[in-house]
Amino acid sequence: MPNPAILRPARLADSAALEDLIRRSGIALSKGFYTEEQAAAVTRYVFGVDTQLVEDGTYFVLEREGLLLACGGWSKRAALFGGDRHKSGPDPLLDPATQPARIRAFFVDPAVPRQGLGRRLMEHCEQEAAQAGFTTLELAATLPGVPLYRACGFELVEDFALDLPGPVSIPLSRMRKHLA
Numbered sequence: 001m002p003n004p005a006i007l008r009p010a011r012l013a014d015s016a017a018l019e020d021l022i023r024r025s026g027i028a029l030s031k032g033f034y035t036e037e038q039a040a041a042v043t044r045y046v047f048g049v050d051t052q053l054v055e056d057g058t059y060f061v062l063e064r065e066g067l068l069l070a071c072g073g074w075s076k077r078a079a080l081f082g083g084d085r086h087k088s089g090p091d092p093l094l095d096p097a098t099q100p101a102r103i104r105a106f107f108v109d110p111a112v113p114r115q116g117l118g119r120r121l122m123e124h125c126e127q128e129a130a131q132a133g134f135t136t137l138e139l140a141a142t143l144p145g146v147p148l149y150r151a152c153g154f155e156l157v158e159d160f161a162l163d164l165p166g167p168v169s170i171p172l173s174r175m176r177k178h179l180a
Contacts, residue, residue: 048083
């Protein structure tokens with residue numbers, strides 16, 4: 001049996017390894033949910049490291065023997081999704097009394113899917129967001145992520161599409177969860 005995965009805050013020094021994990025996960029785990037063109041476009045134009053989350057200390061990795069297996073986080077900022085290259089301006093802080101925290105950028109290495117890594121990250125993020133005073137979580141889910149988020153108690157708010165260069169349209173789901 002392999003050593004258990006260690007959960008720790010992501011560091012800026014992890015950026016290259018995170019970008020690689022995100023790219024591989026975005027392409028491989030989109031099969032059956034998105035076309036190859038859609039998976040390539042969302043991975044190129046939207047997915048990626050959000051250094052603000054790393055700097056805020058709200059982005060985490062699960063690693064085993066130095067290899068990143070999964071990453072994901074929560075945010076006290078307004079951006080609902082997207083890495084650094086998708087941002088276009090300031091990302092203001094949310095008010096925990098009136099606004100939901102964001103669940104952001106969950107990716108699992110395609111070599112180790114469905115082993116509870118995403119759920120473990122989600123439980124950690126929920127606890128941290130609750131400790132920061134948030135009572136609700138919100139996220140924008142890609143279609144491959146919807147089953148995990150439903151299993152973690154998120155409910156569909158609305159389906160929408162993100163138009164990307166190509167032109168390519170990516171179906172997404174806005175989901176929400178109230179914390180106990």
